[in-house]
Every structure is written in structure tokens, then in C-alpha cells.
Amino acid sequence: MENKVVHVWLIEAITLPDKLKEFSKTLSKDELQKASKFRFEKDRSVFITARFLLRKLIGNYLNVNPKEIDFDYSEYNKPTYLGNTELDFNVSHSNNQIIIGFSKKLTIGVDIEKIKNDFDALDLAKNVFSNEEVNALSTYSGTSLYRAFYRGWTRKESFIKAVGEGLSYPLKSFSVTIDEDEKASFISIESKQESKQNWQLYSFIPTDGFIAAITTQGKPKRIDYFDANKIL
Ligand SMILES: CC(C)(COP(=O)(O)OP(=O)(O)OC[C@H]1O[C@@H](n2cnc3c(N)ncnc32)[C@H](O)[C@@H]1OP(=O)(O)O)[C@@H](O)C(=O)NCCC(=O)NCCS
Numbered sequence: 352m353e354n355k356v357v358h359v360w361l362i363e364a365i366t367l368p369d370k371l372k373e374f375s376k377t378l379s380k381d382e383l384q385k386a387s388k389f390r391f392e393k394d395r396s397v398f399i400t401a402r403f404l405l406r407k408l409i410g411n412y413l414n415v416n417p418k419e420i421d422f423d424y425s426e427y428n429k430p431t432y433l434g435n436t437e438l439d440f441n442v443s444h445s446n447n448q449i450i451i452g453f454s455k456k457l458t459i460g461v462d463i464e465k466i467k468n469d470f471d472a473l474d475l476a477k478n479v480f481s482n483e484e485v486n487a488l489s490t491y492s493g494t495s496l497y498r499a500f501y502r503g504w505t506r507k508e509s510f511i512k513a514v515g516e517g518l519s520y521p522l523k524s525f526s527v528t529i530d531e532d533e534k535a536s537f538i539s540i541e542s543k544q545e546s547k548q549n550w551q552l553y554s555f556i557p558t559d560g561f562i563a564a565i566t567t568q569g570k571p572k573r574i575d576y577f578d579a580n581k582i583l
Pocket residue numbers: 398401426427428429430441442443444445461462463508511512513514515516517518519
């Protein structure tokens with residue numbers, strides 16, 4: 352993989368029991384333990400598919416045995432691979448869809464969400480969006496309100512996942528654009544450590560009914576999208 356290129360892999364969770372059994376053979380003991388604790392079969396199949404694909408792809412990129420990969424976890428639970436610090440990756444899943452972003456030399460965060468419309472988007476935005484984002488959102492209504500909410504939400508989540516702090520990061524302390532995908536960008540980041548110039552934001556529609564976003568620290572040369580259903 353070329354330096355500073357982003358690869359985004361999309362897959363629908365595999366639900367066939369035989370396949371899941373085969374995938375499980377590549378997972379570590381702690382991953383199998385985590386898999387056994389899911390209450391719903393659906394969530395278990397997402398976790399197993401995502402971990403199997405993550406291991407397989409790291410194996411392909413770095414020419415290592417997928418089974419022998421040891422993940423390290425940050426204070427906030429972000430998995431990283433100690434064997435090669437140049438390759439960053441991030442996983443996200445929503446419903447049965449999974450995305451995994453990879454980059455050599457760029458820190459990366461990804462988020463995918465299924466678009467739902469059974470809640471009060473403006474009310475929720477008041478708790479998780481900055482004032483500027485809430486004002487921008489209040490110009491939308493109907494289905495476009497929900498799409499704008501999820502564009503904002505996935506953009507924000509991809510950033511806090513790239514930083515690695517997850518929901519411990521103050522969500523109102525930075526603002527993103529919430530309009531069309533081509534215009535995804537950071538408006539402001541109030542932080543002593545992070546400067547908005549260092550971060551790049553991208554949005555895309557991975558599949559019908561879903562929205563996704565990618566944040567990278569530094570500018571990617573390009574972003575390539577792959578359908579992982581073709582390789583599993
Ligand atoms: C990271 C977080 C925002 C994910 O939200 P989500 O929408 O439910 O989940 P997504 O599907 O987008 O992402 C989940 C994946 O992100 C990765 N991840 C977990 N924590 C992460 C973090 N802090 N930063 C970046 N990525 C993280 C994992 O690969 C996880 O997949 P897995 O559960 O299959 O291992 C949220 O779970 C969070 O804030 N976690 C931090 C919790 C924390 O602070 N814990 C303190 C120590 S216990």
C-alpha cells in the first residue's frame with residue numbers, strides 16, 4: 352500500500368453459521384470471549400465478520416499471519432496493531448454494514464450509520480452538536496433533516512475516533528459542515544492540541560440507507576473504495 356493513500360473496505364456481515372465458525376478460527380481468545388457475550392446473534396455475526404476481515408486485511412497489507420496479530424488497546428479502547436506503527440486502521444459498524452479504513456502514515460477514523468428517522472433529530476443535536484451545527488441543522492426539515500443530522504454525526508464521530516478518545520472527547524468543542532458530501536470539512540476545532548488545518552474530512556454513501564465519514568490527520572493522496580464481499 353502506497354503511503355498516504357486511504358483504503359476503505361465495505362462489507363455486509365456474514366450470517367452463515369459455517370462461515371462464522373471458519374472465521375472464528377482466526378480470532379484471538381479475548382475476541383472469542385467478547386463474541387460469546389453478545390445477546391443477539393446479529394451483533395455476534397457483525398463482530399466476528401469485522402474482526403476476521405480486519406485480521407485478513409492487515410495480514411495482506413503487511414504479509415503477516417492474520418491469526419498471529421496482537422492488537423493493543425488505548426485507554427479509550429481504540430485498537431491498534433503494534434507490529435507495524437505505520438499502518439493505522441479504524442472499524443465502524445451499524446446494523447449489518449461494516450467499514451474498515453486503512454492508511455499508511457495517516458491517522459484515520461471512520462464512522463458508518465444507518466439513517467433512522469424515529470427520533471427528534473433537532474432535540475438530540477442540541478446535546479451532541481455545537482451551536483453552529485444546531486443552527487445549520489435547523490434550516491432542514493423532513494427527510495433531509497435526518498440526512499443532514501447523520502452527515503454531521505458521522506463526520507463528528509469519525510474525528511473523535513481518529514483522535515482515539517471516542518465519546519470522551521467533548522463533542523461541542525468542534526464544528527463540521529453538515530451540507531453535501533463534497534463539502535465535508537471542519538469549521539473549527541477548539542483545542543490546544545488539535546489544529547483544524549491538520550485534519551481532513553470526507554463523507555460518502557457506502558450503500559443505500561447508510562451514511563459514512565472518514566477523518567484523516569494529514570491530507571490523503573486519494574481514497575480508494577473496495578467491496579470486501581468479493582474477497583470473503
Ligand atoms: C468509539 C465509540 C465512539 C464507538 O462508537 P459506536 O458508534 O458505537 O461504534 P462504531 O461501530 O463506530 O465503532 C466501533 C469500533 O471502533 C473501534 N473503537 C473502539 N474504541 C475506539 C476509540 N476510542 N477510538 C477509535 N476507535 C475505537 C473498535 O474497533 C470498535 O469495533 P469493535 O467493537 O468491533 O471492536 C464509542 O464506543 C466510545 O466512545 N468508546 C470509548 C469508550 C471509553 O471511553 N472507554 C473507556 C475505557 S473502558
